[in-house]
Each structure stands twice: as structure tokens, then as C-alpha cells.
Amino acid sequence: MTKKIEPTIQGKALDDLVNQCLIVTDRRGRVLGKHHTTVTSFLSMEYQSDYGKITFAVYSSAMGNGSYKLTVTEGRTILFEASGNYTACPFNSKAEIYNPGDWEKKLENEWRRVKS
Secondary structure (H helix, E strand, O other), X not given: OOOOOOOOOOHHHHHHHHHHHHHHHHHHOEEEEEEEOOOEEEEEEEEEEOOEEEEEEEEEEOOOOEEEEEEEEEOOEXXXXXXXXXXXXXXXXXXXXXOOXXXXXXXXXXXXXXXX
């Protein structure tokens, strides 16, 4: 029987990690799909880096609420998977899978370069 590993990241640390992934992908990635109406919008993007591939989808509505789903993979291995609410930034995030490692430091360094 396989032992299930519970994610150990939560709260602000999780929201910050998700936000770093979103910003880096937004600045350096490519659009997979987008759609909007007068009351809703949807965006899906991906970014391939040396530490893995980030893929996300964000949905929002004119009522001020939205949601996101984000995955970081390296090959076939899922390093990080989270979902939650989204307005101007992620909140109420929940990590489904979290495998800490060097990829987080590399992501943070790249985020620092692109955020300005």
C-alpha cells in the first residue's frame, strides 16, 4: 500500500508560492486558451523552465469572485498542485500535492527578476 503524503504548506506561504508561479508564468509563458464575456473571463497559460513546467487556469466573474487551478510538473512527476480563489491575487488556497525542493528556490529567483 502506498503511503499518502499530506501537503505541509498552507496559509500565506501557500498563497505566496501560487502567486510567484502565476506571475512568472504570466510574464514568460504562453497562452493556452482565453475567453471572455461581459461578465466572465478565463485564462489558461503554461511556462516551461529548467525547474519544471507551470500550468494554470484562472476563471473570474464580474461579481468579484474567481478561482484558479495550478500545477507544477517535472516530466511526469507532479511537484505542486493547488487550487483556490482568485481576484487580484490568490487566496483560500489548498495544496493537493506539495513536494518541496530546489524548484522553489529557482522559482523565487526567477520571480524576483520578473516582478519589477
